[in-house]
Amino acid sequence: MKTITLLTAFMLFAVGFTMAQDVEKTPSGVKAVVNDISVEIRFYSPSIVRVIKYPVGRVYARSSLSVIMEPRPVSFTMSTSGWRVLLQSDSIQVSLDTRTGRVAFASLSGASLLTEKDYGIQFSPTDSSFIVRQAFLLDKKEPIYGLGQQQNGRLNQRGQRIRLAQENMKICIPFFQSLKGYGLFWDNYSPTLFSDNPQETAFESEVGQGADYYFLYGAGGDGVVAQMRELTGQAPLMPLWVYGFLQSRERYKTQFELMEVVRRYRALQVPIDGIIQDWQYWGQDSNWNAMQFDPIRFPKPKLMVDSVHAYHTHLFVVAWPDFGPLTRQYSEFDAKHLLINFDSWPPNAGARPYDPYNPLARDLYWDYLNKGIFSLGVDAWWLDSSEPDHIDVKDSDFEQPTYLGSYRSVQNAFPLMHINGIYTHQRKTTSAKRVVILTRSAFAGQQRFGSCNWSGDVRSDWNVFRAQIPAGLNLSLTGIPYWNTDIGGFFAGRFAQDGGAKNPEFQELYTRWMQFAVFTPFMRSHGTDIPREIYQFGGPGQPIFDIQEKFIDLRYSLLPYIYSTAWQVTKNSGSFMRPLLSDFPSDTSVFNMDNEYMFGRSLLVSPVTEKGSSMQRVYLPSGANWIDFWTGEQFTGGRRIIKGTPMDILPVFVRAGSILPWGPEVQYATEKKWDDLEIRVYPGADATFTLYEDENDSYNYESGAYSEIDFQWNEASHTLTVGDRRGHFPGMPGERKFKVVIMGRGPGKEIPYNGKMKKVQL
Template identity: 60%
Template sequence: MIKNPHGKLSLLSFLLLLITHVGLCQNFTKTNTGIKTSVDGLTVEVQFFNSRIVRVIKAPEGTSFNKQSLSVIKTPAATPLQIQQQGNAVLLKSEALQVALDLQTGKVAFSNLNGGLLFTEKDYGSQFTAIKDVNKNTYSVRQAFRLDKDEVIYGLGQQQNGKMNQRGQKVFLRQDNTKVCIPFFQSVKGYGVFWDNYAPTTFLDNPHETSFDSEVGDGSDYYFLYGGSADGVIAQMRDLTGQAPLMPLWVYGFNQSRERYRTQYELLNVVKKYRSLKVPLDGIIQDWQYWGKDSNWNAMSFEPSTYPRPKELIDSVHQLNAHIFFVAWPGFGPNTPQYKELKEKKMLLNFETYPPRFMSTPYDVYNPMARDIYWRYLDKGVFSLNSDAWWLDSSEPDHSNLKESDFDLPTYLGTFRSVRNAFPLQHVGGVYDHQRQSTSDKRVMILTRSAFAGQQRYGANTWSGDVHSNWETLRKQVPAGLNFSLCGIPYWNTDIGGFIGEGFPKGAKNPEFQELYTRWMQFATFTPMMRSHGTSIPREIYQFGNRGEWPFDVQEKFINLRYQLLPYLYATAWDVTSHSGSIIRALYMDFVNDKKVYDIDNEYLFGKSFLVSPVTDKGTTTQSVYLPAGAVWYDFWTGERTDGGKAVDKATPIDIIPLYVKGGSIVPWGPKVQYAEEKKWNNLELRIYPGADAAFTLYEDENNNYNYEQGKYAEITFNWNDQARTLTIKDRKGSFPGMLSTRKFNIVLVNNQNSKTITYKGKEVTAKF
């Protein structure tokens, strides 16, 4: 302490001491969810939504930041916290993690309970640049973080970059055809980060930092999700942004499409042809122009000359035990009543979308009244005829003749720039919500081309867009789909054969296209939706040749395989709905201790049992497959057992892809059928792959309504004790109308001569091998 000659503290020294003391003991306020303070000209708030989800908000002092998230539907839960100040830091501790806020630099860091650093911002890592977003004073917002040097991350939506690990990149996140942009990533360290901003955003990762930089934002707003594993992160993301409802059983079968069926008779004859050939089929998709001329684009009504009796068409498809999708777009041609009504009410976004030459214009998806109008026409023109599913095309949307000034257009929620990337979320959500309000007797099924965080709650399956028909593109679909799923959105698919099938003379009879299409179909067999579609080349199975010719026979083989996997796939889908599971799984999700799998981009798990290695190179006759350590593996085709932790070479004639089953798996095997609900599962084969203990829960319900939400479903759990060589079938849990009371299970021990048949009446039984 400095004193003056008279032994008294000088005023200057006192003020200096006071300023120093205040600097060292920066004030903060405890809130119901965490703390709030001011640091370096910013208001900083740390909010715990539960013990594992933390929201961090930063905004310039003197501004208000009141945002209703479009993605996040969770509200903060009461979370016990220990809060204490340690020097220039405030430490917040929940039962799962610790968060430290530096009161001098504003840096927020996240650690586990042992103090191990998980994730951290950079010092002074928040940057706000004042801008004018049309008539509003706001900011461009940038937040920088630091990752470990060799840390592997996944996510960013669906990027066509062919990469599994998303480190070392600069990615402009703005929705586009084939490019789904989600500002989210998760780390092999067991955490995820969601940057809750809807403006075009640049993701950057280099040796110095990792950052999100958004063109518009009133504040920096992100969520840290600590799951401890990939499944845990996804569970937290679903808790934050919504759970994924169960889709109807039929949609997990095979679905046929074309750009496009031109009359109702052409479409119906495709279904009839599949039935006459006895090739399984469940869904048929009606693409654009069933409404007539492009000036009448998306009229949500039927052109009388080509679709004279649409109700009869739908009824006929149903009589053939199939289901029908109808396409709908977010833009309307100028001759449609929708266009005229929405324009009169100033609910159009005044830029061009597809098809541009007819000035098709999208509606303001952010406006709830506009979403009401959209559904009113869709319901009256199509859904009231008893249609089954939607194809919401161009949900990015397509943006023709793009001008930067288009992003200045007003929407219900602000400028288009400020909400750009949330367009598919709002559009798809409007259709889902309205159909759910209309009926619970038919599950919502939406096939769509774009997505944003939270879209899993809307019964949507996103496809990878208008990709090209070539081998390089096929290879890129594997990491694209896996990274998309790792963002917490479990339903994804791709056009079998690629959409743009140009450069193949003779089309489906061209041997080069036949090989590409067949390999693409084999991949699609092991994705959440198996769907054939494309332009230029019709892709129905009979276009490729006749039964007895390899292109037909191999396709039929894999379509049949898909249907026999339905009990396994439907149970996996139930795990998605009930336990935040995933259908396609990056290898690291189940083998985090094997670092060799972290950047494998051409293998994945289908459910938790099947390892799939799609053939993605022309002319491949042998493919090297890495089998992760920590498990034994069975060649699906031969039953041969191999220890994990090494690569094996697998012969790949045109009717084979490398497919392995993890030891310690129980796989229910369904009957051969022509459509998903043709036969009850009263005589299932249970394939047991020994090598470890195993468990599997068979799930059944009424297949296409929401009664399961009221508990009308049944589960049967199977447990395999590997040491005792005993299978226990537990008591059935639950019930639903039409449930089987008695059934048989034919139990097969793979790679063993033993098999047993058990009659099951809902009570526990065992079988010893």
Template identity: 65%
Template sequence: MKKISYILFLFFSNVAFGQSFTKTTYGIQSTVDGLIVEIQFNSPKIVRVVKAPEGTSYKKESLSVIKKPESIKLDIQQQGNAVLLKSEALQVELNLMTGKVAFSNLNGGQLFTEKDYGTQFTAIKDVNKNTYSVRQAFRLDKDEVIYGLGQQQNGKISQRGQKVFLRQDNMKVCIPFFQSVKGYGVFWDNYAPTTFLDNPQETSFDSEVGDCSDYYFLYGSSADGVITQLRDLTGQAPLMPLWVYGFNQSRERYKTQFELVDVVKKYRSLKVPLDGIIQDWQYWGKDSNWNAMGFDRSTFPDPKSMVDSVHQLNAHIFIVAWPGFGPQTKQYAEFKNKKMLIDFETWPPRSGTTPYDVYNPVARDIYWSYLNKGVFSLNSDAWWLDSSEPDHVNLKEKDFDLPTYLGTFRSVRNAFPLQHVGGVYDHQRQTTSDKRVMILTRSAFAGQQRYGANTWSGDVGSNWQTFRKQIPAGLNFSLCGIPYWNTDIGGFFAGAFVKGGGAKNPEFQELYTRWMQFATFTPMMRSHGTDIPREIYQFGNRGEWPFDVQEKFINLRYHLLPYLYATAWNVTSHSGSIMRALYMDFVNDKKVYDIENEYLFGKSFLVSPVTDKGAATQSVYLPAGAVWYDFWTGERTEGGKAVNKETPIDIIPLYVKGGSIIPWGPKVQFAEEKKWDNLELRIYPGADAEFTLYEDENNNYNYEQGKYTEITFYWNDHASTLTIKDRKGSFPGMLATRKFDIVLVNHQNGTGAGNSSKFNNTITYKGKEVTVKL
């Protein structure tokens, strides 16, 4: 009662001085300098700040945010011209004179602040609607480093000092989010084209359309913590099927069903591992029939037989679908009749192809009905949702004035991939839970991690400079909370190498091989491109280096499957990340803040892709605070310094953090060929370690009902003991008994890409705790 009286006293005393605020269910609201300002706590660590011109009304239904605000305990006090709101995790201050909102930790240390009078609205007419362009300015610390903004091809890991126009495009994924080395993140919840600017005076988001200024402050204390809050706000990432973490082959394009099946047969005959084969465009025939979601019977006479043949070969098939429809398709006619097309030109040019209104839930229903009947009914395994940004051919500014279900195209432009991909995911989940949704797609927006999507970096060029840029592009994308990303091995456009022999061109062979080494350590390993077919046998025969090195890294990928699947489970169950910028794990080592060509794969492997043509050696910085083992030689090195690593064509600089336990999978031809009943465990001493092995039924959603197992390993470095804890959980077909071959890694043992030949100990494990001293 005393607290309520105190708040009322504050309110009436503020009225007397002309500076009033009211307490709301989730925070406060005030009118300051002609703006309505609302501060709303979605949780103790997530704060929403909304501002709008006085006298206006707005109703904002977020497309990205799915978390509902929580009614939490807040301490609200006035201190002079400021209102201070304190949760159990942070403090927020509203300046009642200038409207500035600032965030600090519970000790008063400043985390992030707006500028005084930093919110600007400019009245505009968005076709028939009176609204605004909206700009919000902040101020960062001088030496503060930030990351994010989606996938930009600027070659930068830090996004300080950048001006970036955020509008979706091929190769450019635009997400108005950044996170700071100070342990917070900011999501600007606006879907219009937006300019991000950072200079010594300010950091700002400036959107072409917005009824309000609307952003979320997320306090996580660390990069992992920020991503945890972002996933809490916008959705968790479901687990992909085990097979998709293997090797996937594609080209632009397989022209007949026989050509596609023959590729799988060839891999099997060569005994080179393969799990996915991808059917690209034009299986429907002519461009006027673009995306008909049906097969041209002259080239694909029996598509069900094609899918069945792939399955009989123990592989899986992706089939492409686009958001645009040619004028002769049934979909085009239905969407046009129901006014569900966005009437601009998309790919392919001069074909009359037009995208459907992805923002309309009924249109998404119709889209799936055709996709399900024409493709999914064949028992296909995964989707390639191409051009999901989408392609905008012959772009005209007036195209952004076109109507959609949610307003003008301009007002919702950047959310196109979120709506399109989300529609396919939601409908497949409603159709069956027997097969996990897997969507390969070219664009993304905040929240898309909840839709089983893996975004690739677009139609990038086949050259060394572009290759190098993919590393920071993928890292910044992952730092936006979306964990699944990949790139065309070798780059998409490889026409410059055709004259020199294509896949037999030594320059392309080197570029492709180095790119494949990088792809081995990304969330999806996928070969694709135009101009030059990329199947392993196109490069030569076994015994020739281009074949042998590729085979070596494909096999390495499969040895890593138990590690990668466990890492993926950490993504799903604990908001983890697969590709990790070095700062995520070594925030106290400022030397790593701006390293754009190294990263962690999971929490144990440090990867330094070779991105210079002809490089014989490469300098690699090993972060301070850990000891590091050369994966290939077992050599141990203290962190905090750079080492020079020799890089012959079959070696990528690869280091394992001391205090790691790596489960080493068997040699297989496809992901599920062998059970993990006799795993090698590589222990890298130098610190205590913990690792949880995860297993389930591999390709259904029974894990959501708890049908999975976890086996946790603890390494006590001081005592040199390994403890395997009781197995948790169960699922049909799980292993009751298994062996673990224990390898204590040093320069003589447990090194390289093959299986070890000798072990420190072998344990028969039946699900009950066991400890062994090494």
């Protein structure tokens, strides 16, 4: 027995030695052959690593649609010990087992972060490629987040089995991040099965020439988001107006109906900044997406656009990725083989989607959109059905050719390429307007194209409403910061036949949903069956009207805070909607918390998602003290409290040690300059805040046309320091006033400011 043991040991050593000889160090990492699988490990930065695996004898040459980061030179060491190859940068360790092909990641101290499963790669041949599967091993109690926007009502995605394929209400991104401080992006565009069970966590893609993924170590939720933005692109800044209130309906049937909505908001003196023209402004379904206004119902579209602007409002117009058979677009795209041959929306209309993977098709799409719509002065886009809709589905549909291969091989990247085309072409057309795109689907990297996702055609239902909170948070954790949802739900269902906007339960649901929307990146009312304009619910002096007006006004008061947060999103890879675990990673109570979140760095929001609720339990995380936004009452963190929730109250708490700039009362975002701002200091800890200002639109900020003013509160000395203003832009306030209010400590103090540092003790 002893002889056999020694022989076995010798053989294992020999195999390990042989395997090690198949390892080649490269300038960015290592190449190896393990069990007829080529393995490449490449450092893109000290904390971002790409892993590629493909069968020996195959050539793997692929340019990513999502990843735009160019690998930069990274200093790393390489060592071998038997069958183990170890690479170490100044941030992480990466090891390769040359017996099993397992790649593992660890911190510099050697603590395990993520490991593949031994022999965890699988290639199942198909006619032209492979079904590709890679399995990983996670700690049993390790929470993970992301996967795009799923409607499962969960923040933590452990124990899930999800087919990641784009659908209405379902945004699929094969990316998750762990509470351990790393992220994993599986760079594949075909439908992919994500599965997590006690044995393994795996991605399995229907089409692939190899396995291709990125490991990102950020040492925390914000760090991982920052790494994902570095890898796939930063989010440009939206114009100030778009952070105001946006009104929509399915649909405004004439230009006169649309203009009447704008007029009524202005007459009621309820703030509004955008109105959205949804589908069928082009006429019949066979003329679907003709990208021109029907001359009967929209006889003077240029006058309509100009009139919207005269009311200091902005116009979104819808465009779809498919065309009806009677459109000029259909004829030209079809003649040039730029359509994908399957049925899209609407049913029985013969509409077909275009091939957005083809640069010629993207050029042609913009040419029609620009001439027919954008040239009228339209401000923003409502890009519906960007999955796209797929009806009368046949398996052969997925084998339809596109510019980049079969539709199945690139299906999930359809929205990425579609949005890319509109953003890129508008940027080339003009820099006077920042690109604003509302769209229903997304893929990794789409944040770089000026887009905001909405959660699709969700139902007017309390449980559906609650599920939107973790849906938005998980999308944010994939690196896509802009998200919103139809206030009140798109499909009104039973409410439409039971009183509509006068139905008490619908009024309650809509109003609670609107309160939530105040604390999302875009605040937008939309839906079918029941018109949602504020006056549909009553008039001034009636409770539901007054409560809705109160929260629209609140949104405008928060605009300096929101716009400054938007700048942090663009400049420092920040996020608007932040799960509590991002700010309080040491508080185990928040790891699975899916009904509260931070909006920016200072505001904790607990939406009321239960019918008839008059009280709500709110958890205040440890690691901070908290101040009730409405009453000023102070609380220590690490405990649950009961908050009264009459219809006009949404539980909001401010982190002690926060500074909130408070905007003036306005009817639209740019009505008044911010030359007389109130600066609200919430004491209890030191605080900092950077106020960001620019021209409110255009891309001049990319060339430095903006200003920043730092505010610092010193709790010990009760001193607020207003720092030197950095930067300049045309129209910038020179002399201005700040009214500083220490919340709960008196009426405040007004201080003049001319751009030079000021200190004031309060």
